Amino acid sequence: MKRVAVIVNPNAGNRKLINSIEQIEERLLSTFEEVTIHPTEKEGDGARLVEKLADHVDLLIGAGGDGTIFEIINALAPLVKRPVFAIIPGGTCNDFSRTLGINQHPMKAVEQIIEKRTEKVDVGKSDNQYFLNFWGIGLVSKVSDNIDSGTKQLLGKISYYISAGQTVMEEEPFQLTLESETQSYEGDAVMLLIGNGSFLGGIQSFFPSSSVQDGELDVLIIKQTSIAQLWTWMQTRLQKEFPAEGNDDLIYFRAKQLKIDATPNQEIDSDGEKTYFTPSTVSILPGHLEVIIGDFPFE
Numbered sequence: 332m333k334r335v336a337v338i339v340n341p342n343a344g345n346r347k348l349i350n351s352i353e354q355i356e357e358r359l360l361s362t363f364e365e366v367t368i369h370p371t372e373k374e375g376d377g378a379r380l381v382e383k384l385a386d387h388v389d390l391l392i393g394a395g396g397d398g399t400i401f402e403i404i405n406a407l408a409p410l411v412k413r414p415v416f417a418i419i420p421g422g423t424c425n426d427f428s429r430t431l432g433i434n435q436h437p438m439k440a441v442e443q444i445i446e447k448r449t450e451k452v453d454v455g456k457s458d459n460q461y462f463l464n465f466w467g468i469g470l471v472s473k474v475s476d477n478i479d480s481g482t483k484q485l486l487g488k489i490s491y492y493i494s495a496g497q498t499v500m501e502e503e504p505f506q507l508t509l510e511s512e513t514q515s516y517e518g519d520a521v522m523l524l525i526g527n528g529s530f531l532g533g534i535q536s537f538f539p540s541s542s543v544q545d546g547e548l549d550v551l552i553i554k555q556t557s558i559a560q561l562w563t564w565m566q567t568r569l570q571k572e573f574p575a576e577g578n579d580d581l582i583y584f585r586a587k588q589l590k591i592d593a594t595p596n597q598e599i600d601s602d603g604e605k606t607y608f609t610p611s612t613v614s615i616l617p618g619h620l621e622v623i624i625g626d627f628p629f630e
Contacts, residue, residue: 332389332415332447333364338380338403340395341370343421348394348437355394355419355441362445363390371399381406390415390623392444394437396422400463401602408454408461408619417444417623426602427463430528430543432625443625451618452543455527457611460601463543465531466613468597469505470522470553472605504555506594511550511586522553523591525613546617550589552582588614 337356341349348355352368359366367388369380377393381403384391391414393403400418407413419440420428431452434440455462465471507520524531526538526549538549592610599607 334388335359335363335366335390335392336380336384336388337366337368337392337394337419338377338384338399339368339370339419340377340399340421341372343395343399344437348419348421351437352394355437358438358441359445362447371395375402377402378406381410385410385414386412388414390417390444392417392419394419394421396420397424397426397464397603398422400427401604404454404463404620405461408456408616413620415449415621415623419444424530426530427528429530430464431622434625440625444623446623448624449621450544450624451621453527453546454616454619455525455548455613456616457599457601457613458607460607461616462527462601464526464528464602465537465600466525466602467600468523468591468593468609469520471524471531472598472600505597507552508592509552509589511584511589513586514550514582514584516552516582518554520552520554522551524551524553525549525589526551527615544618546615547585547587548589548613548615550582550584550586554580554582588612 337352337359339348339352343349349370356366356368369384371377371380377399381391385407391403391407393400393416399422404416407416418425418428418431418433419437420433420435421437425435428435428440433443455466457466504519504521507516507518507523509516509523524537526541528543529535529539529541531537537551541549590610590612596608596610598605599609599611
């Protein structure tokens with residue numbers, strides 16, 4: 332890896348990243364022969380920069396929050412030739428960087444990047460869209476809708492959990508039809524969550540033992556709204572145990588591909604971005620992306 336391009340969102344982290352960009356560039360130049368910095372100005376710039384730069388660099392670094400990384404990945408993943416990818420986190424949750432063991436302090440993340448430790452990781456695909464962390468409908472989509480932007484800036488990650496508690500009490504079930512090679516389901520649900528990475532909203536909440544190298548997706552169906560059920564699930568997963576047998580309100584399994592339909596049609600939340608509605612086909616692309624990792628104990 333000699334040629335490096337950094338796509339940076341100047342507004343990420345209250346402009347902390349862009350204010351440190353000269354220091355970041357200088358540190359990268361201590362290891363790499365060529366480093367270019369490319370700030371984005373508006374939505375879509377990240378994708379356009381990927382298309383322009385991908386064939387000409389060995390390492391592409393996304394510097395920003397989850398929205399920036401999502402845009403970059405959705406331009407990078409369809410390419411036949413993909414440079415190694417790295418993340419300098421600069422948002423509220425930075426979920427995939429956490430999955431990769433990247434330090435949440437930007438300059439410490441740069442130190443990990445110059446060590447050049449790489450691994451191939453899985454990428455999720457939903458029709459014509461890609462995701463690194465999760466795909467969800469129902470409750471998970473409504474939570475982000477209910478977060479006030481001022482609250483998010485003030486409280487950071489905790490705003491997601493305040494919103495989750497409020498949303499649980501309001502959620503109405505929908506009719507879910509799901510087919511996969513391992514399990515099928517037809518009935519009421521308030522949430523379908525499909526995970527690739529282990530972090531959602533900045534913590535290892537639903538799938539803490541998930542692996543981005545196992546070629547499978549983690550799937551959770553919650554049939555009815557219940558804070559108690561969600562808390563039980565989180566506790567068991569934090570202990571890396573499966574829910575107790577006989578818990579009919581939670582269904583958990585793993586699969587490589589799923590066909591999903593819902594009545595009424597549900598808005599899809601893919602890594603926090605909402606563009607499409609069901610029906611949808613979701614699949615895993617094993618080892619699709621080579622990334623720089625930090626202090627993550629890949630197993």
